Amino acid sequence: MKEAKEKPKALGADLVIPVLALGFTIYFFFSTRGLQWEARANGLIIGTALILLVAAQLVRIGISVVRRREPLGFAPLVSPPDALRKRLGMLAVTIAFVATIPWLGLGLGLFAALAAAFWIMGVRPARNVLLVAFIITAVCWVLFTIALDIGLPPGPVEHLYHHFAG
């Protein structure tokens, strides 16, 4: 059998999903205590199976760390450093976009977020950043606000549009 290409191992990263799953399962059990059996049965069966699987994964990782001296780091999640900087930047811009949309609306909010995101991703010169951000925003604005009217909170651009369009 052809062996898969070996990736640098850092088993701490492998623990994140199991720990999240375990945490959520415990929270589910806690939040459903005292409810009727119909509300709990499925969760109890699946949750118990999940806890057993997570335990097995913990044992497997434990063995790898102790016997094979494999590192317990988070390299797959945080490398390469340049990409990590871009990822965190993208997340920060997206969170800021969602947080400010009630005031900025789609038009201004999306334009500012796209421009910032392109800049973080390394698009240069600034003229390209602004031009592409403007085109994408205009298309999305027409689609989401005019054509489909999805009901996003209005901002300065939307107020201006309604002022002129009636």
Added chain:
Amino acid sequence: MSWDLLTQLFSQQLSLWWIIWPGILLGIVVGFLPGFNAENTLIMLLPLTLAMPVQHAFAFMTSLYCATHLGGGIPAILVRIPGTPGAAATTLDGYPLTQQGRGQFALVLSFFASVFSGLFACILTLALLPWLSVMGLYLRSVEMVVVMLFGLTLIALIAAKDVLKGLIAGLFGLMIGMIGVDHIYNTPRATFGFLELYDGVPLAPALIGLFAVGEALTMVERKLIVSADARKTGSSHDWGQTLEAMRYSIKRWWHVFWTGGIGLLIGIVPGAGASIASFVAYQQSRMWSKHPERYGTGEPDGVIAAEGGNNGVCSGTLVPMMALGVPGGSTSAVMMIVLQYHGMVMGPQLFSDQPQLAYGVFVGMLLSYLFMILTIFPLARYMSRVVLIETTYLVPIIILVTVTAAFSERQYLFDMGVAIVFGIIAYIANKTDYHVAAILIGVILGPIFENYLVRAMRLSQGDPRILFTSTLGNVLWTLLLLSLLFPIVRAWLAKRKASP
């Protein structure tokens, strides 16, 4: 239905081409956009459809509905973002094909499977309508538990590479799917105190997070979606891959038809939908394949199966609505509003009192699929070039536009946050080889499975033996068991044959 009536209906529906075509174009756009679906678009267009004559309204609505199912597969293949939940299974093999520079090939496979499985399902519906209409009545909660298990076993198949990681991902998804009020007493479970989660995890934002945001965060470190080797193949815009995919699909016509048949049968069941159908069709296709190990790595049959199941559902969903007055899904419920507004009485008498309208719906659907061939096939070679856009542009556009689209389903800003949270989970899962598709299968199928299981168990007052009390249910159990055992037996036989 007589031949005369059929030809009359055909020419009548053909004269509505001017309304079918806009329906198709709008449907493809809506299907392409994650967070939008036929249901919310038809609701928005109710003032228009209510004002139209009923035949016109129905031709428009069905063409839009069918086209959304086709459109959902396009972003699923090109950028691993399913436009609709039904296209989630398409990402499993469609996106790997795109990464190999075969995006055009995958798109045409998807279009071919969508159109011809839809056509086949329409013809089958027209021919077998009296029998199909009562079939939904035989599939009750007990039988549906087994149907759901067909889909859920896909988690185990996906987990084949690393069983432990795959199963953890799948069960984590199933647990997430249980967020929200329970199906019997409406008591909230694991909602973190958010009222917005009482209806469960919103599917569109979860889908956007798991696929669009998660994948975009992962692709940051690459210059292009496709590998350097695949760039040359991907940049070709001749008809080569289109013709190759058409030849392949014609050769695999039986595969297109039987996966469409699965979609049709599942579509008939009220409450079941395209996402279940596509996962079940994909699971069955993989189970019976001679090369199951190729699934998930860019297997053309995987794309055909997912899209075949996804589109076979369309005509099936309308059967219970027309024949029994029970909408098969939320989209057909909106269609029913329009029909009732025009004074139509749903039920068996509709086919005897107004055969022009009742059968005309399915003939109109058939024509929509034929029109789709002309509309979409020539575009595949241009669409596939989207993968040549650099990720410096693609990543911000994917993340910000899809997070905006997450708002549209329920119009809660909260849902945009849900998309971000799922995006982070998906990024971690992608980087550590926990299968995102397994999480999604759990999130989609988990609540529906729980609903059917709890209903069945309540009927028996907690006795699990009820799951084995119906004849149809037992037949389905046997088929499930056989389809699980078949690959094992075949592998064992092949091994025995190979050994001297």
